Amino acid sequence: MGLPKFTRPKDEVKSCNLYVANCGPGVGLSLDSIASAFSLFGTVKGVYPADNSGCRVIVSYNDESSAQAALMALDRKPCPDLGGRSLHIRYSVQRSMGQVNTTDSVQVSLEASELNIPGIYLIHDFVSAQEEEQLLAAVDVRLWHSLAKRRVQHYGYEFCYDIRNVNTQQQLGELPSFVSCVLEKIPVFKKRDDAADVSLDQLTVNEYPAGVGLSPHIDTHSAFEGSIYSLSLSGPCIMEFRRYSDMDGDKDSESCDKSSSFIRKAIYLPPRSMLLLSGEGRYAWQHYIPHHKIDMVKDTVIRRGSRRVSFTFRKVRKGQCECDYPQFCDSQR
Template sequence: MGLPKFTRPKSEHEELSSNLYVANCGPAVGLTLESITSAFSKYGTVKGVYPADESGCRVIVSYHDENSAQSALKALDRCPCPDLGGRSLHIRYSVQRPQLQVVASDSVHVCLEASELNIPGIYLIHDFVSPQEEEQLLAAVDVRPWHSLAKRRVQHYGYEFRYDIRNVNTQHRLGELPSFVACILDKIPEFKKLNEAADLSLDQLTVNEYPRGVGLSPHIDTHSAFEGSIYSLSLSGPCIMEFRRYSNKESSNFIRRVVYLPPRSMLLLSEEGRYAWQHYIPHHKVDTVKDTVIRRGSRRVSFTFRKVRKGPCECDYSQFCDSQG
């Protein structure tokens, strides 16, 4: 069961509610949920304290009754709260709205290792590059031209990926992969120790720059565009990545798995994990990992390496395959 969701307050004169929307209050401004619960418990029994959004500086304080919420609002709204370091809070009523139910085989648990995902073909190596190599890689792409998409910027090397057709033009080669990624390619053979199917002859690179709060829509990389192994190096900022497995293209039910990608980690998608599971980066500014709130950096830059496919895909997952479907 996920956290309850609440409507954002429309005015300061809404009808009484047992839920309060509290601004300037939350983990991002140095307040723990426990300290917030303690401060508001003086006015009645607190049912729960929940994030109001992804900012980490606004919460919902939920009471069991409206009288407690009204007492807290009158006492604390726009007044320094001694129990919260003298912080001045901005409080309005809020109303819980129905939750959308996601059909999943398990609760949403953020894994720290790929082995916890239990998805064949997905591997993760932490600290794949050093902090110095990370700085050099970021400096190298920052002096090269970016192509702006709706919410992020990209660079393509080897072959251009066409987002309008979700494929590559194999007749239009841009050239060799740039020399500044040699420190990455030299370490790719490490995956051979983990996965015998790992493809080491990579010829296409897409560099993506995601501003804070921008993610990636759920998708499976086009089967006919690339061979089986896809490598994605995360730099500069952390994020979580969600994997979804549908029974078929028309199904609305899916299995969920989530993994944390720290900076400088390299993710390999191959086999079932590449061909049958969608991957997705939620559009969050804050992620919760093992009860710890982790703010995303001002940007996240990914280096995604692939091998361009020259013929049709003949994988074992025809229900998700554009070559066979």
């Protein structure tokens, strides 16, 4: 059974439920300790994550007067029973199932087959724990380049984020020998996707600190061939997928109107798993990682690690893209 859904009441009417920000597992406070602190004002019916951030919760009382007392006593004031943390509180009301906006939450799949997106495949435990340790050690002794919120390394060819493409005239060299344990296993995907490319020549290593994600995007069609492999190491995450209607295919993630219609799906990527994006899933669906420290997977709270490192393998395209999704293709627009 899913968790109850809440929303802000109209006209700030009073409620039995409180939305409490700067409070939750993401800031080191357990749900039990929060319930204990708020029980000073009345009987607490439950404490629920308000969203996937881990930094906001819903405190639900049995009666409205208890909620009002807690709000008046704790809003924007340090709470001694929660480490002196200053809380930001407002009323909240539970939504009926008919009110739930499907864009606010998404069911997280554990297997690619549950996604029902053509061209997306996932293999768990693609590398062993020992291989994971060796891969992380290999990149940690090499030079990282800092972006706004994460660090990267490029091999084979450098990906230029300003133009969202690669300079095919400037090859950095062959892929490093320390990823040979990965490359030799990649052909196993041919059993799942006959068209999967396995001759790869570009690698981007991304290091994501806790809570840092990736903005929605489709890897530039003209930059890379059809198969993109992403190996997750060190920490888990949720990857979400979004497909806009054909008329919205040329919209960038930063400029899309919030009212644009789209389909949204998500999958859980555990450490050491390898994800393949090909076909429709690669060419027509945006993929992204929400900026969360806490993810909800099948009603289970999963905390992201202190870091997540991804190894993304691709093949640089030498000519124009002629895919079957021209509305999403920079070569054909």
